[in-house]
Amino acid sequence: MPAPSPARHRARLARVEADAVPARRALLLVVAVLGLLAVLRAPAMVHAGEGMRPGLTRTIVLSAARPLERATHTARLDAPDRWLTRAFGHPSAPRGGDSELATAASRYAEAGTDGGTTAPDRPGHAGTPTAPPVPAPLRSPTAADPLRVLVTGDSLTESLGPTITNTAPGTIRARTETRFGTGLVRPDFFDWAAHARDQVAGRNPELAGTPELIIVAMGGNDGQGITFPDGTVLPAGSAGWEAEYRRRASVVMRIWTGNGARRLLWLGLPPARSHRLNGYFHQLNAATAAAAAGVSGASYLDLTPWLSKDGAYSDYLTGAGGRDVLARSRDGVHLTLDGARIAAAHALDAVRSTWQLR
Incomplete structure (x- = not known):
C-alpha cells in the first residue's frame, strides 16, 4: 500500500489539530460548569454527602463540601440556589431550623420543662405539663x-437490625429502616419527628400494620453543636446542648410510642474509641435515658456492660461461647457483625422479658 503524500499527511494533521482545539475547550467548559455548580450548590453537596454510607467516599465528599459550604454561605454565593429552591416550591429551612422536631422541642423549652413530664397537645407538639399516661396493656404474641x-x-x-431479624424467635417479626448520616441535632438535614410519624402510620406491608415495638439506635452523628434559626449555637458538650437533646429525644419518643399505645426500646450508644466523642456519647446516653423515663411506653437499655471492658472501649469483646471476637469497626464507633450479635442478643432479651416471649 503506497504511503500518503506529504501534502495529504499535512492536511490530515491539520484536521486532527483543528478537532483537538474544540475538544479541549469542551473539556474546560465542562470542568468550569462543574466547578460553578459546586460553588453555587455546596449545601446540596453536603446534604448528599451526609446521606452516604460511612466510608472513604463519604469522608472525601464531606471534607470538600463542608468548607465550601461555609465559604459560599459567608460570601452569599448560595443565595441563587435558595432563591431557585423557593421559586420552585421547595422552601429550605435555615441551618438547624424550622423543622417539626426543633419546633416541638422549643415548645417544651418555652413551657419550662425538659419534655420528660409534658404531654403534647397534638402529636409531636408540646403542651402543658401532665403525668405520663399509663401504657396500653401488652398482648401475647404467637408464631x-x-x-x-x-x-x-x-x-x-445497619448490621444490628438484620441481626435482630435473623436471630429473633418466631414470635417476633422485625424489619429495619436505616437512615445514614442522620440524628437529632440536624433536623434541617433529616427531620426524625416527621419521619417517625410516617413510620407508625401503618403503611408498611412487611409489618402487616403499625409496628407494636420500635427499637432505636441513634446518636453516632450527634457529637456536634445545635444551631437554632436565630443563629444561636449550643456547643456540643454544653449543659444547654444536653438539655435540648433530651427535649428532642422526648419528642420523637412520644411520636413513636403514641403516648403509650406502642412500646419503644432505645439502645444506648456503646463507648467510642475517641475520648472526645466518648464524652459526648455519655451525655447523649444520659439525655435519652432521662427522656425515656418520662415517656409512657418507652424504655432505655444501656449496652455498655456488654459492649465494653469494665466500661472502657475495646476492639475485642466476649462473644457467644465465651470467646473473644472483633466487635468494633475501624472507625471506633460502629459495630462489626460479631458486635451486632452481642448487642442484638441483649436487646432481644429485653424484648422477651417485657413481652413474656419464649
Whole structure:
C-alpha cells in the first residue's frame, strides 16, 4: 500500500489539530460548569454527602463540601440556589431550623420543662405539663400473630437490625429502616419527628400494620453543636446542648410510642474509641435515658456492660461461647457483625422479658 503524500499527511494533521482545539475547550467548559455548580450548590453537596454510607467516599465528599459550604454561605454565593429552591416550591429551612422536631422541642423549652413530664397537645407538639399516661396493656404474641418490630435509627442499625431479624424467635417479626448520616441535632438535614410519624402510620406491608415495638439506635452523628434559626449555637458538650437533646429525644419518643399505645426500646450508644466523642456519647446516653423515663411506653437499655471492658472501649469483646471476637469497626464507633450479635442478643432479651416471649 503506497504511503500518503506529504501534502495529504499535512492536511490530515491539520484536521486532527483543528478537532483537538474544540475538544479541549469542551473539556474546560465542562470542568468550569462543574466547578460553578459546586460553588453555587455546596449545601446540596453536603446534604448528599451526609446521606452516604460511612466510608472513604463519604469522608472525601464531606471534607470538600463542608468548607465550601461555609465559604459560599459567608460570601452569599448560595443565595441563587435558595432563591431557585423557593421559586420552585421547595422552601429550605435555615441551618438547624424550622423543622417539626426543633419546633416541638422549643415548645417544651418555652413551657419550662425538659419534655420528660409534658404531654403534647397534638402529636409531636408540646403542651402543658401532665403525668405520663399509663401504657396500653401488652398482648401475647404467637408464631401465627407475631410481635411487629421496627428497628430504626442511623448507621448503627445497619448490621444490628438484620441481626435482630435473623436471630429473633418466631414470635417476633422485625424489619429495619436505616437512615445514614442522620440524628437529632440536624433536623434541617433529616427531620426524625416527621419521619417517625410516617413510620407508625401503618403503611408498611412487611409489618402487616403499625409496628407494636420500635427499637432505636441513634446518636453516632450527634457529637456536634445545635444551631437554632436565630443563629444561636449550643456547643456540643454544653449543659444547654444536653438539655435540648433530651427535649428532642422526648419528642420523637412520644411520636413513636403514641403516648403509650406502642412500646419503644432505645439502645444506648456503646463507648467510642475517641475520648472526645466518648464524652459526648455519655451525655447523649444520659439525655435519652432521662427522656425515656418520662415517656409512657418507652424504655432505655444501656449496652455498655456488654459492649465494653469494665466500661472502657475495646476492639475485642466476649462473644457467644465465651470467646473473644472483633466487635468494633475501624472507625471506633460502629459495630462489626460479631458486635451486632452481642448487642442484638441483649436487646432481644429485653424484648422477651417485657413481652413474656419464649
